[in-house]
Amino acid sequence: MVEKYSIRTEDLDLHYDAFKALSNVNIQIPEKTITAFIGPSGCGKTTLLKCFNRMNDLIANCRITGKIYVRDIDIHSDIDVNALRRDVGMVFQKPNVFPMSVRDNVTFGPITHGVKKKSDLDKIVYESLHNAGLWNEVKDRLNKSALGLSGGQQQRLCIARALAVSPDILLMDEPTSALDPISSGKIEDLCDELKSRYTIVIVTHNMQQAIRISDYTAFFLLGEMLEFGETEEVFSNPKNKKCENYITGRFG
Amino acid sequence: MHIQKKHTKEKFFKALFGATAILTILEVASIIVFMLYGAVPALQKIGFLNFIFGSEWNSSNYDTYTGPMEGLYGIMPMIVGSLFATAGAVLVGGTIGFFSAVFLAEFCPKKLKKVLSHSINLLSGIPSVVYGFFGMKVLLPLLGVFSENGDGAGILSVSLVLGIMITPTVTALSKTSIEAVDRSFFEGAVALGARKERAVFKVIIPAGKSGIFASLILGIGRAIGETMAVVMVAGNNPIFPSGIFASFRTLTTNIVLEMSYGGELQTGALIASGAVLTFFILATNICFGLIRNSGSRFKGKKSSLATLATSYTSTDFTEATKAEGLLDLQTTDGELQNSQTFNNNFLVTSKKTDKASLIGKHMGTVSTIIACVSLFSIIIFILVNGLPYITSELLFGEFSYAGTPSIASSIVSTLMVIVLGSVVAFPLGIAAAIFLAEYANKNGKMCKIIRLMSETLGGIPSIVYGLFGLLFFCNILKMGTSILAGGLTLSLMIVSTTIRGTEEALLMVNDSLREASYALGAGKFRTIRKVVIPNALPGIFATIILGISRMVSESAPVLFTMGASIKPMPTGFKSSGATLAVALYALGREWMHINESYATACVLIILVLILNIASAMIASKFTKRLTCTT
Ligand SMILES: Nc1ncnc2c1ncn2[C@@H]1O[C@H](COP(=O)(O)OP(=O)(O)OP(=O)(O)O)[C@@H](O)[C@H]1O
Numbered sequence: 030m031v032e033k034y035s036i037r038t039e040d041l042d043l044h045y046d047a048f049k050a051l052s053n054v055n056i057q058i059p060e061k062t063i064t065a066f067i068g069p070s071g072c073g074k075t076t077l078l079k080c081f082n083r084m085n086d087l088i089a090n091c092r093i094t095g096k097i098y099v100r101d102i103d104i105h106s107d108i109d110v111n112a113l114r115r116d117v118g119m120v121f122q123k124p125n126v127f128p129m130s131v132r133d134n135v136t137f138g139p140i141t142h143g144v145k146k147k148s149d150l151d152k153i154v155y156e157s158l159h160n161a162g163l164w165n166e167v168k169d170r171l172n173k174s175a176l177g178l179s180g181g182q183q184q185r186l187c188i189a190r191a192l193a194v195s196p197d198i199l200l201m202d203e204p205t206s207a208l209d210p211i212s213s214g215k216i217e218d219l220c221d222e223l224k225s226r227y228t229i230v231i232v233t234h235n236m237q238q239a240i241r242i243s244d245y246t247a248f249f250l251l252g253e254m255l256e257f258g259e260t261e262e263v264f265s266n267p268k269n270k271k272c273e274n275y276i277t278g279r280f281g
Numbered sequence: 282m283h284i285q286k287k288h289t290k291e292k293f294f295k296a297l298f299g300a301t302a303i304l305t306i307l308e309v310a311s312i313i314v315f316m317l318y319g320a321v322p323a324l325q326k327i328g329f330l331n332f333i334f335g336s337e338w339n340s341s342n343y344d345t346y347t348g349p350m351e352g353l354y355g356i357m358p359m360i361v362g363s364l365f366a367t368a369g370a371v372l373v374g375g376t377i378g379f380f381s382a383v384f385l386a387e388f389c390p391k392k393l394k395k396v397l398s399h400s401i402n403l404l405s406g407i408p409s410v411v412y413g414f415f416g417m418k419v420l421l422p423l424l425g426v427f428s429e430n431g432d433g434a435g436i437l438s439v440s441l442v443l444g445i446m447i448t449p450t451v452t453a454l455s456k457t458s459i460e461a462v463d464r465s466f467f468e469g470a471v472a473l474g475a476r477k478e479r480a481v482f483k484v485i486i487p488a489g490k491s492g493i494f495a496s497l498i499l500g501i502g503r504a505i506g507e508t509m510a511v512v513m514v515a516g517n518n519p520i521f522p523s524g525i526f527a528s529f530r531t532l533t534t535n536i537v538l539e540m541s542y543g544g545e546l547q548t549g550a551l552i553a554s555g556a557v558l559t560f561f562i563l564a565t566n567i568c569f570g571l572i573r574n575s576g577s578r579f580k581g582k583k584s585s586l587a588t589l590a591t592s593y594t595s596t597d598f599t600e601a602t603k604a605e606g607l608l609d610l611q612t613t614d615g616e617l618q619n620s621q622t623f624n625n626n627f628l629v630t631s632k633k634t635d636k637a638s639l640i641g642k643h644m645g646t647v648s649t650i651i652a653c654v655s656l657f658s659i660i661i662f663i664l665v666n667g668l669p670y671i672t673s674e675l676l677f678g679e680f681s682y683a684g685t686p687s688i689a690s691s692i693v694s695t696l697m698v699i700v701l702g703s704v705v706a707f708p709l710g711i712a713a714a715i716f717l718a719e720y721a722n723k724n725g726k727m728c729k730i731i732r733l734m735s736e737t738l739g740g741i742p743s744i745v746y747g748l749f750g751l752l753f754f755c756n757i758l759k760m761g762t763s764i765l766a767g768g769l770t771l772s773l774m775i776v777s778t779t780i781r782g783t784e785e786a787l788l789m790v791n792d793s794l795r796e797a798s799y800a801l802g803a804g805k806f807r808t809i810r811k812v813v814i815p816n817a818l819p820g821i822f823a824t825i826i827l828g829i830s831r832m833v834s835e836s837a838p839v840l841f842t843m844g845a846s847i848k849p850m851p852t853g854f855k856s857s858g859a860t861l862a863v864a865l866y867a868l869g870r871e872w873m874h875i876n877e878s879y880a881t882a883c884v885l886i887i888l889v890l891i892l893n894i895a896s897a898m899i900a901s902k903f904t905k906r907l908t909c910t911t
């Protein structure tokens with residue numbers, strides 16, 4: 030069987046003004062898997078992640094060369110970037126719920142993309158919150174402000190919010206780094222469940238987390254991808270010396 | 282997946298917001314064009330040098346641009362008057378304001394500090410006619426005792442009134458810049474063994490001096506542009522001021538005194554003096570901008586110093602600060618050379634009293650007391666004298682030219698002006714701010730030009746808006762003296778503050794919320810409408826309320842465009858009438874209805890205080906909520 034790739038890059042370079050933040054990245058992320066990005070702080074993990082849904086468009090001094098394909102479509106060709114971002118969801122490091130009700134947080138995306146009927150929206154609210162493992166905790170307070178939720182709940186609400194627009198791909202930038210271990214665990218379990226339906230790319234500083242949840246792992250250093258492969262292989266038998274040093278905790 | 286389509290809606294909204302922003306450029310341009318259009322023919326006739334350096338002003342209503350010229354149009358006495366009045370105001374208000382700021386920022390007990398800071402902020406919104414009125418009714422008779430001719434009007438009374446008027450502004454801004462100084466400076470100095478007051482005066486204040494200067498310059502701008510408070514206490518003879526009790530005019534009061542009955546050439550000359558005034562104010566504003574920029578450069582230096590202060594040993598810090606020319610540690614220095622062991626030395630130093638700094642500290646306490654006593658006594662005096670006379674007859678009574686005055690028509694006129702001004706100014710200002718904060722490239726030329734224009738608009742004195750409104754709305758657009766013309770003039774005046782306030786509110790919205798919205802595929806306009814604006818709403822409300830409060834307080838712009846006397850109840854936007862502030866001016870200048878004047882001043886103060894308190898409360902809730910979000 031030919032493997033299908035959700036995301037593919039070809040000779041991707043990225044500059045912030047004169048500073049080269051990514052150089053010559055060639056990565057192929059298979060469909061319906063979890064891929065972890067690891068590497069020391071400042072190596073360009075977030076930068077690469079934001080390339081995939083063109084969030085870097087918002088940064089004025091950012092220049093990209095090379096190709097990025099999402100499901101074989103060149104995302105720098107003449108496409109609707111808002112539709113791209115609907116199909117490639119994103120969860121950020123710090124939970125950034127909108128200061129609205131829980132329900133409005135979830136329906137923000139679907140309404141943006143034209144869902145109008147209340148029954149449809151209700152269904153989306155239920156399914157997204159359910160899939161994010163949050164339904165039971167918030168079903169009685171859907172119309173209360175989302176700011177009243179705990180940090181872990183807020184982050185799962187952010188995931189629910191991302192799921193509500195039914196993306197194919199979910200980008201997560203250190204989604205658990207601001208959370209306590211129990212909340213982190215819940216999110217890891219959630220990722221595992223979501224894997225059957227979504228392609229997930231997750232940035233993490235936590236090696237154990239990468240080993241626990243990911244199928245593939247990519248190691249970055251100074252803007253270059255030095256290693257990419259199946260997670261077990263990368264952690265048990267890294268080909269790159271620097272990658273080995275990082276994993277075993279000798280620098281970073 | 283269907284990601285192949287494009288939106289044109291986004292472009293439309295960008296263009297729409299951009300267009301409103303460009304209106305600010307248009308506004309500045311038309312004010313400048315109008316100034317030149319009005320001033321140049323008059324200057325040609327009078328002669329530029331005769332106009333600026335002429336020492337006599339004796340205008341004649343019959344002079345035209347063509348015929349022979351009977352009057353004399355030299356504004357030097359007024360320029361000198363303006364400079365003296367401003368210098369006096371800064372001497373009084375700057376000194377009191379600066380030392381009060383030092384006290385509040387550094388020496389004031391915490392609880393007291395909160396109360397005092399809030400009340401001083403509130404008092405900066407008190408309409409200037411109220412200050413003028415108080416000066417006229419209380420200060421002039423008081424000063425008259427010391428004056429040879431028995432009349433208290435003159436430079437001294439103007440300086441006192443303007444000085445007290447600008448004190449809250451100077452205090453609030455200086456306090457902010459003192460508090461913004463890096464605390465490690467203070468710690469560094471105290472670690473060297475300096476006493477607290479020495480650390481404050483020798484280290485903290487020099488480090489915050491750019492901000493303190495800026496606050497003084499802002500005070501200068503307010504004093505030089507002030508009209509109504511001055512006209513009530515200056516005596517108003519168009520001659521060089523010859524002593525502290527000599528009657529004189531400033532550039533602003535000259536305009537307000539003669540404009541309403543000016544002949545052709547006279548009007549032109551008054552517009553030209555408006556141009557001179559604007560030039561002075563823009564020059565001070567440019568200074569303000571330069572100082573602010575040098576302040577930010579200074580900050581860079583500051584942070585490197587701060588690292589020095591924390592990472593070096595105390596000796597090195599002394600050297601470093603000395604090298605930066607910040608510290609004047611002569612005493613320490615002298616003793617350093619006498620002995621080898623530092624610790625003993627600093628103990629010696631700390632026991633020595635630094636007289637200048639100690640005096641400074643006491644000045645702070647005294648100034649704060651003076652500021653509070655004078656500000657509160659103005660308010661309390663007016664409330665005590667006015668509250669008993671706020672009767673239903675005054676507020677709702679039928680208008681009559683002869684009997685006891687009723688301000689019912691003024692209340693209605695004020696409301697109508699507020700509605701009209703709001704409808705025009707707020708949508709425009711908010712849309713322009715959205716463009717600046719959300720769409721424009723922050724470092725782009727366009728954005729810089731618009732911001733410069735908006736700041737220029739903020740600097741133009743209110744009397745010049747009045748001139749512009751009179752000639753443009755009343756005369757050229759044939760609106761006559763009407764509520765319509767007054768409302769439009771006020772709306773032009775508050776556009777710039779609306780832009781600034783809204784922009785600040787928008788920029789306070791956390792970027793992560795914008796990111797989250799974009800990441801869900803929401804477009805720019807939807808993100809702004811659904812995420813950014815709802816979050817900035819309280820800040821925008823606070824801005825709107827402040828704008829309304831300004832429309833209530835200002836009198837110079839509406840004096841020309843709406844009429845200077847209390848009229849019967851307006852029947853529509855075409856009617857003329859006095860706003861409350863103008864009504865106070867009109868009533869206050871006659872001795873006949875003294876009680877009603879006090880009562881009107883009360884109504885005005887209460888209204889403005891309510892608006893300012895509301896604005897402050899909304900703004901502080903807003904800040905709290907935003908800090909919760911992150
Ligand atoms: N907007 C920007 N302008 C200029 N340089 C930037 C910008 N954003 C990131 N960088 C630089 O690009 C490099 C990569 O940043 P990035 O945020 O992608 O790192 P990261 O691997 O996600 O690090 P972390 O683990 O700390 O999140 C860093 O050196 C960073 O300083």
Ligand SMILES: [Mg+2]
Nearest residue numbers: 074075076202
């Ligand atoms: Mg990162």
